[in-house]
Each structure stands twice: as C-alpha cells, then as structure tokens.
Amino acid sequence: MKASVTKGLGQGFVVEEVDLADPVGHEVRVKVQASGLCHSDLSVATFIGGEFPVVLGHEVAGVVVGVGPEVTQVRVGEHVVGSLIQYCGACVNCLGGRTHICLDPEHTLRAPGQAPRISWNGSPVAQGMGLGGFAQEALIHENQLAVVPDEMPWAPAALIGCGVLTGAGAVLNSAGVQQGETVVVIGAGGVGMNAVSGARIAGAEKVIVTDIEDGKLERAKAFGATHVVNSRTTDPVEAVRGITGNGADHVFDFVGARPVTAQGMQMLAKGGGLYLIGVSANDAGVDVNAIAALSASQKVQGVYMGSSNLKRDIPFYASMYLQGRMNLDDLVSREIGLADIEAGYESLKDGSTARVVITDFS
Ligand SMILES: NC(=O)c1ccc[n+]([C@@H]2O[C@H](COP(=O)([O-])OP(=O)(O)OC[C@H]3O[C@@H](n4cnc5c(N)ncnc54)[C@H](O)[C@@H]3O)[C@@H](O)[C@H]2O)c1
Ligand SMILES: [Zn+2]
Ligand SMILES: [Zn+2]
Structure with missing residues (x-):
C-alpha cells in the first residue's frame, strides 16, 4: 500500500510503497478515507523529531476492513474515527473514567520485539501516535477508534479526532x-x-x-x-x-x-x-x-486533549454535526491528495485556511 513516509528531520513527506502487517490481538485495519493536516505532525517532521522513518497523520477517519482476533468494539464495514489518546482501560485513571491521563498509554502499541505494524523494504517504519493516517490503510488498536454513523462525511469526521476533541x-x-x-x-x-x-x-x-x-x-x-x-x-x-x-x-x-x-x-x-x-x-x-x-x-x-473520553465524545460530536449543532464544514478549507502534504502544510500559512484534509489516496 502507499504511505507518505517522513524519513528524517526536515526530509518532508514522500509517498512510498510500504507493507502493513495483518491485525493481531486488538488491532483494527482501517482503509483511510480522510486524514487531516494538524500542525503538530509538521512540528515532529521539522524540529521536534522522534523515531524515523515514520508515517505521521493523527486526524484519521476510514472504514474497518479487518480486525484482530480479540477485537470486540468495532466490526468490519463500520466507519471509524481515530484519536491520538492512547489508553489501557485497566489502570486506576482509566477505571475512574479519565482515559486521557492513562498510566499505561503504550498499551495500544505493539510491544518491543513484536514485528512492526509498518515496514518499508523489509525494515521497520514507526507509526505516528499509534495511528499513521498519512497512508491508504492503517493498523490501529481498537481503544484508539470510535464508531461514527455511516452518513457522517469523511473530511469533517477526521477533524474530530484531534482539534475538535481538544x-x-x-x-x-x-x-x-x-x-x-x-x-x-x-x-x-x-x-x-x-x-x-x-x-x-x-x-x-x-x-x-x-x-x-x-x-x-x-x-x-x-x-x-x-x-x-x-x-x-x-x-x-x-x-x-x-x-x-x-x-x-x-x-x-x-x-x-x-x-x-x-x-x-x-x-x-x-x-x-x-x-x-x-x-x-x-x-x-x-x-x-x-x-x-x-x-x-x-x-x-x-x-x-480536552479531557476527552474518545469512545463517548467522538460519536457525540458527530451527532452534533449531523444535527446541525456543530460547525465542522467551515474548518475544512481544502481537500488534497496523499502526495500533496507539503503543499498542504504550506497553504496553512495563509490565514484564510483553517484545516487541509487528504481525501484522495489513489
Ligand atoms: N493541549 C492539547 O492537548 C492540545 C491539543 C491540540 C492542539 N494544541 C495546541 O493548541 C494550539 C492552537 O492550535 P490551532 O491549530 O488552533 O493553531 P492555529 O495556529 O490555527 O491558531 C492559533 C491562533 O492564535 C492567533 N494568535 C496568535 N497570537 C495571538 C495573540 N497574541 N492574541 C490572540 N490570538 C493570537 C493566531 O492568529 C491564530 O488564529 C496550538 O498551540 C496547539 O499546539 C493543544
Ligand atoms: Zn493534532
Ligand atoms: Zn489506563
């Protein structure tokens, strides 16, 4: 599948053919339909740094096309929105309903030693924030996904995962x-x-x-x-x-x-x-x-992250949008292709652009 790979600090976003592993455990394979360009991914790619090469993109919406054997919360065919909030569901904070301050957020990632979710020419590729939405497909732990109604349009749906929750x-x-x-x-x-x-x-x-x-x-x-x-x-x-x-x-x-x-x-x-x-x-x-x-x-x-509980709040905001009680359309200034991420970030410098969303993954 195609993914936009950031190979190092300042090396931009380059579309490459990469491999995505089959889902194991609680993992869900999502065919990405929309992926928002949030400033923090650009910061990671230009000055913050982290693991490279990496597939960034953390405002993602798509269709479930595969599930691991332990997945119980989403089904194939459902429409989902991802969030960078990573939580275990078992620590005292999660049990108290405060999943945004989970004590074991790494729980939603593969453990060190496990095969990587994404690889390129046989070598591992990191996955930004457990999501990696700048790609045709993404492998995401079910705790980082919420189901939204089928009638929710893709571009505004993707924005719910970060900017709206916050x-x-x-x-x-x-x-x-x-x-x-x-x-x-x-x-x-x-x-x-x-x-x-x-x-x-x-x-x-x-x-x-x-x-x-x-x-x-x-x-x-x-x-x-x-x-x-x-x-x-x-x-x-x-x-x-x-x-x-x-x-x-x-x-x-x-x-x-x-x-x-x-x-x-x-x-x-x-x-x-x-x-x-x-x-x-x-x-x-x-x-x-x-x-x-x-x-x-x-x-x-x-x-x-707006002290959010993503399983409760993402469907709630989708519902508010569908009822005409929340304006998300005016946030989507431009829709672009997967190969145009750099130009998309460039256009965000123009004050009249609120958010740019990738909706063409061909
Ligand atoms: N705390 C969190 O969990 C969390 C999550 C997501 C984003 N954020 C942060 O939220 C912030 C806002 O994100 P955004 O995408 O809306 O950024 P943005 O750049 O779109 O908006 C910032 C706005 O502030 C305005 N501004 C600049 N200087 C100002 C001043 N002196 N007085 C009044 N307004 C001024 C700008 O004109 C701009 O409209 C960022 O710092 C981002 O990193 C925090
Ligand atoms: Zn963000
Ligand atoms: Zn927890």
Whole structure:
C-alpha cells in the first residue's frame, strides 16, 4: 500500500510503497478515507523529531476492513474515527473514567520485539501516535477508534479526532461550562473554533473571541462567537471587562505566550478558571499571585486533549454535526491528495485556511 513516509528531520513527506502487517490481538485495519493536516505532525517532521522513518497523520477517519482476533468494539464495514489518546482501560485513571491521563498509554502499541505494524523494504517504519493516517490503510488498536454513523462525511469526521476533541472538550469536559456563563477564547485557530462550538452547545451566554487577525475573527462569528476583539488594536482585558462587567467565568488560552496568558488571568471573574491549551514557546505559562487568586477563588488548569473520553465524545460530536449543532464544514478549507502534504502544510500559512484534509489516496 502507499504511505507518505517522513524519513528524517526536515526530509518532508514522500509517498512510498510500504507493507502493513495483518491485525493481531486488538488491532483494527482501517482503509483511510480522510486524514487531516494538524500542525503538530509538521512540528515532529521539522524540529521536534522522534523515531524515523515514520508515517505521521493523527486526524484519521476510514472504514474497518479487518480486525484482530480479540477485537470486540468495532466490526468490519463500520466507519471509524481515530484519536491520538492512547489508553489501557485497566489502570486506576482509566477505571475512574479519565482515559486521557492513562498510566499505561503504550498499551495500544505493539510491544518491543513484536514485528512492526509498518515496514518499508523489509525494515521497520514507526507509526505516528499509534495511528499513521498519512497512508491508504492503517493498523490501529481498537481503544484508539470510535464508531461514527455511516452518513457522517469523511473530511469533517477526521477533524474530530484531534482539534475538535481538544477545543470542544476543553469547554465541555475540562471546564464544565454551564448555561449562562461567559467564555473567552484566546486564539481563533482550528482548535479555538471548536471551543466556540463547545461553548454554544454548553449554552454559554457570551462567547468572546480574541485574535490578532480580523479574518480569523470574522470566521469566529460563523462558529458562534457573540463578541470578537482584535487584541492588536484593542486592549483585550479592558474589552472583556467592558463586555462582561465582572470578568469572564472561563478563559481558554489557545496561544500560549506569556504576555497573552497573563492577560487571560486578568480577564477572570471571581471564581473564574484559566485553561492552558496552546503552547507557542518553551517558557509558556503564567505567574499566579496567591493572595489575588485565593481571595477571588480562581484557578489555572492545564488541559490535555480536552479531557476527552474518545469512545463517548467522538460519536457525540458527530451527532452534533449531523444535527446541525456543530460547525465542522467551515474548518475544512481544502481537500488534497496523499502526495500533496507539503503543499498542504504550506497553504496553512495563509490565514484564510483553517484545516487541509487528504481525501484522495489513489
Ligand atoms: N493541549 C492539547 O492537548 C492540545 C491539543 C491540540 C492542539 N494544541 C495546541 O493548541 C494550539 C492552537 O492550535 P490551532 O491549530 O488552533 O493553531 P492555529 O495556529 O490555527 O491558531 C492559533 C491562533 O492564535 C492567533 N494568535 C496568535 N497570537 C495571538 C495573540 N497574541 N492574541 C490572540 N490570538 C493570537 C493566531 O492568529 C491564530 O488564529 C496550538 O498551540 C496547539 O499546539 C493543544
Ligand atoms: Zn493534532
Ligand atoms: Zn489506563
């Protein structure tokens, strides 16, 4: 089968003929129908690094074409969406319902010593995040897959696995936003837009979005922002205080730069929470003054993958989309072929492009 292989740091994405093993144990063979281009795969390929050669791609949707002998949760022919959340299902955190902080995430991968899932010219190829969606087919542990209705279109389905779980989950799971509350979303990118959708589903009264580009703020309105603030031209703290009166109940930071996060802290109402999701520098973070925070009962929380339970949340977001209650169509700016990943990432630099999705694997 064809897969886009990243052979080393800075060596891009090259389509090669590779071999995929037969499914064993809890593995599921998926014929990939859509694969989203998320920034973190580009970061791995260009400066973070890891195991090479590797097949990246972690926003993946497709049809089940084969199952290992121990698979019980999906069947051949079903439509599935993958997620990079790896969990064992047996540790104390999993048993407590918090699979996103599983203590044994390697459980969904093949053990060292087992034959590799992917090989190229007889040598092993690593599989990005247990998924490897930049390929015609992928071999994925059933714990990393959720079933979605057949009528769910492929491109928006693929985006649910990372950007949607993270953005909407931060609002609905991590913060537990209640109806009537006020939400601020800092950073109107592909993930932040799903926080806006989540806030709408939660029944937030005011959903204020800040960004430094007017085009992104215009798009935010199409997702349900009630107020937008260009923080390059307007002081965002004053603007949020003006709109809310008492400050915001929840502030979600999708940017992750110290001055921006500090502004987020200043936007909080009494009892408010600041949620750290984006990171744009190694020193990202915020100073918390204990006296100010305790007297106003405020909290700061780090958020991984929207505290999501993928088996529950992926079908839920698919259902919200199919009911017309969640905008995923405006996230899919462009559909491309498997050989065009580099050009696809290049086009993401254009502010008008939200997400690019591979839908042609021929
Ligand atoms: N915590 C997690 O589990 C998790 C999971 C997925 C992604 N992420 C992170 O979420 C972040 C957002 O991802 P994305 O795909 O939406 O990125 P993106 O680049 O599409 O969006 C970022 C947005 O922030 C805006 N921005 C930049 N500087 C700003 C400023 N000073 N004030 C206001 N807005 C500003 C940009 O214009 C852009 O619209 C990334 O850092 C990503 O790595 C975290
Ligand atoms: Zn991602
Ligand atoms: Zn676990």
